[in-house]
Amino acid sequence: MVKESKWQTKNQLLDSLCELVEIPSVTHSIGEIKVAEYVENKLRELPYFQTNEEYLTLHTTEDDRKFVTALVKKGTNEKRTVILVSHFDVVGVEDYGDWQEYAFHPKKLTELFYENKNHMPKDVQKDLENGNWLFGRGTMDMKCGLALHMSLIEEACSGSFDGNLLLLTVCDEEVNSVGMRNAAPILLEMAKQHNLEYNACLNSEPMFARYPGDENQYIYSGSIGKILPGFLCYGKETHVGEPFSGLNGNYMASLLTNELELNTEFCEVVEGEVTPPPTTLIQKDLKKEYNVQIPHRAITMFNMFIMERSMNEVVEHLRKNAEKVARRIEQGYGKRAAHFSKLENSTPHEVSVKVYHFDELLRYAIETYGKEKVDTIQTNVMSSRGLKDDRDLTIHLVDELSILCKELSPMIVLFFAPPYYPAVNSRNHPRISRVVDHIIGYAKNQYHIELKKQNYFAGLSDLSYVSLDKPASSLGDLTANMPLWDKGYSVPLDVLESLNIPVLNLGPVGKDAHKWTERLDVDNAFGALRDMLSITVNLLLARDND
Template sequence: MTRWPSVTGSADEASFSEKLRTHLAETAYFKSHPDQLFTVDSHGEPLTRNVVALVRGSGRRTVVLAGHFDTVSITNYGTLAPLACEPEPLTQALLDELRSRPLNGAETKALRDFESGDFIAGRGLLDMKSGLAAGIAALERFAGLEAPEGNILFVATPDEENRSRGMRSLRNALPEIARRFDLDIVGGINLDASSCERDGEEGRAVYLGSIGKFAPFAFVIGRPTHAGYPFNGTSAHRISAEIVRAMDTVPELSDEAFGERSPPPVCLEARDIRDGYDVTTPDRVWLSFNWLTHRRSAGDILGEFRALVSGALQTALETQDAHAARYRNRDTGRTEGLVLTYAELLERLKARGGSAALARLEALDRSLAGGTDPLKVSREIVSAAVTEAGIEGPAVIVGFGSLHYPLVHLQRASTGGSLQGMLQGVMDAAATRHGTSIKFKQIFAGISDMSFFGHRPDAGETGLLAGNTPSAAFTDDAPEGLLSFPTVNIGPWGRDYHQKWERVHAPYTFEVLPDLVFETALAWLAE
């Protein structure tokens, strides 16, 4: 599968599903049961599809094994890009390169790993076609049992590296699949990869949850002025600097839950909204943040972010007023500012411009919907909405600039406690068989399809997010009747995924992992 390129958004990604379906169709089981192997449409042009493969045993209980097949770009391989999807030649080429020049610390570790013979390179081999391979191996092993109890449903999805449109389309189709084949889906195993910089102890793990992600933005509106007369206006840059100072890497804004702590928020983008040069202070500055969470809801995040922005705005205005008073040797008065949510901005837009203004904004959203940069799309829509609404600065608009990835965790499932006990038994037995160690980890730290896998979003939270996310393309339009079931992540481990030195630890990935996935599925079906 690694030799089949599948970079997100490419024609190769779209063609991958048919290659995989054809490959699975050649197995003995699916030659006898062709109706249990099919694809589900996802998105895009050319159309990308999910691959679905069902192996039936007795009864209705079903475990779903899920992984994505899209990969990040191969451009960071440079001159080795033609070998990016050829694991053995690439590994040798990287070895040759590393042996030929002075190395930094990360490169020294990569050389040591490759020379050990335990690591193999390849774009997507770690993230995450090895996970797919483990799921297929477990599926085939289940198909070979004489009288298996329960059913295993294997799914391979596109687009995880962009906005999980593959998993979300599969999630939407799953209720009908369950009805068609009379399945009771009791659990899911996500097969995504993790990283470990030490001897693999942190990588040999079963993850009980996946981190939540919000992308709050602050669209800052100042009052522009000529640089020679700085106190005749209000600096949007000063306001934005105070917002960044209040948000960026502030430890108190991280979450503590499940015995672990999430990273604090970071600023991903800060730019003023103009194309050319002049000596006028900018009237609009865009800020976007990445805020990872272990417990906060959308309402918590929006409320806390608005309060932080309001405080930062007040600090910036008070500081500039104080500077003006000292410069002019007199009291210059107090500058007032305004903070609105994006939903509140839309209300003002409709009050000022009516349905025509709203229609113009919706047309802009449709024209930008194909864009892959959510921050650029959101920035342009908010800027247009501010103009339509006639908002004057100083003011700040706050909302969400990209798709929200919900926090999921086994503890949130009603059967979470008993399932964790079952998992512990499987992990201990597998570790003993293979002479290794396998541990629990609470939160998968990278955003993943697991956020939408078996998770039925809260309707109130979905409405708040949709109302405050400028582009409909970056909201999760979840239909009624979605299935809800507990999930965990069991996948390969390696190092430097997405990077030139991306490599998978072969002994664990190709020996322990398929066994662990298979035995976990069996135990879950027997619960």
């Protein structure tokens, strides 16, 4: 135990967590910057960082947000280092409704929920009756993890660990992971500057239920990957009074959504773990105002999880499905046109729908209209960004190039939008495998907790940006078809390959992330888990021949 500690006892940790939660650090808000400054200031109070000022840094991201690194070295020549990674941004609180003003006041909100227990959902009532739960935005996702990591850093300052600890806490994990993508090169620089060897990167994201009612507790040796494939459907414009003279983009997009939504052909199974199927995140036409021209341009975009499939395989599968839908559009349109022609004694019109990758469209545009014209379009789109996020900006760019090449229509254009989370997994790494087995045994023997191994943390995490399971050279089908790649968005793939850090996630028991009933099991977090994290760090720091 640290003498005159700040964050070692259960009550100290609870107070620390509540102070963090009380800063409303919604992604892209001023609170997101304030919480980074708060963490840096609190760590600066530790005597270690008053003596070693250069080891504590408040960094600025490319978009003027903040993240923090805090290095505690065991000794001048010690290389072995464990990174403690967390994020301090949270999602919004509109879903709290009448409770919204208390969403960032966890003790008060918890008190109110206990007082109104009978009005809570049934599963929440059960927890209120049987456990010690703390409610509030960010309590489980993931300011508890940050509070625990600050506690570990304080413990490291007293020399408790046989190696170095490096705390890294970042912004923007809930949206684009700008913080972690900016931090990855910093980790590489710090390794060179301070002569560090990264034994592991330890995250403490909360355990996620695999299915409704799942009460199991997990330890994760990896983190699931994610891509955002989109399809721009470019039909043919016409007046609504002559619908068979054109092709409605919404009709095209709806058939794509019907084909891909919850399509289990895209599910991967790795040692019994299954990726959720794709689901639509955006579907809309691209008309800017109401009129009686049909919406001949529309997009649909999907969330898609990946584990071990190659990018080439994923893109090929998406292309085949788009081709299948193109034939279905032609057949459906032809059948309706033929029926209509009988009604009015006319000749039916046929359509032929082509499928392109974005890079094929771009290549055609350059060959046909010249690089200068295409560069001008791209520059104009980027300069008119305004409040558009990366998804909207991507759609705008694909749309403008499709309009330029409208002679190719009707067409479906396959593209990708940010963010990209590479799948990472260390289940076969000897050190991670050894630590996981030890902690599972320790949890059972010491606390009667049955921890289950999971290969992939399914909630997405910044562990994706400390290693690269697939060679960067194998991701060309993704990067070539992501219009914003190196134009405002990128992942430092070469850095991730160089870092190549084994990963592990051990975090608190919580429920209902991103819901108004988000809550943390306080006894687990600041009792058994806090102890297990210290054990885990020591095991990760152990020399491989120990």
